[in-house]
Amino acid sequence: EPEVTQTPSHQVTQMGQEVILRCVPISNHLYFYWYRQILGQKVEFLVSFYNNEISEKSEIFDDQFSVERPDGSNFTLKIRSTKLEDSAMYFCASITERQVNTEAFFGQGTRLTVV
């Protein structure tokens, strides 16, 4: 069964450093998402991406965040200058097409720890 792959599984970084979280969506999918989940809290939408541009973003997704699809397979989330409160699980998801009756496939997540 096709799957969304995320690397690394765990990233530890110092406050103020830049991090890049990587995702390989399912190959024929066209819409990509990033979500985050702070420990013990709910899963929160960050951003959606289609056709090499952001479709929607939440208020969490401020200027410190950026997304990119640098090649035909990778989808990345960059945090420019990490803060302690950025510590969370980050999930990538992808769907085939943007309509209501579509299942989203999630990766297993990257646990980001900012120290």
Place this chain on the structure above:
Amino acid sequence: DAKTTQPTSMDCAEGRAANLPCNHSTISGNEYVYWYRQIHSQGPQYIIHGLKNNETNEMASLIITEDRKSSTLILPHATLRDTAVYYCIVSGRNSGYALNFGKGTSLLVTP
């Protein structure tokens, strides 16, 4: 905030049916009801979705009331591996197709 209301937690005996309710009284006509689950901080996993008709797949059944203001996810024969947090989500064009997760229902399946 999420547009759904779910009980915080539920228990179910292994082998019995687990019935997880969800209220979504403000659902609009073009929004679907989705169910996802999350097993111990893994990535959310799709279970089932529906618009107004009842749906069944290999994992579960979804019963949607006629007025669409509530639904029930049914796991017909719960196993220990079904212990997870279950999320009921309404989504559609109005929400940009993003999934707005609430706190979900923590289901504990006991031996």
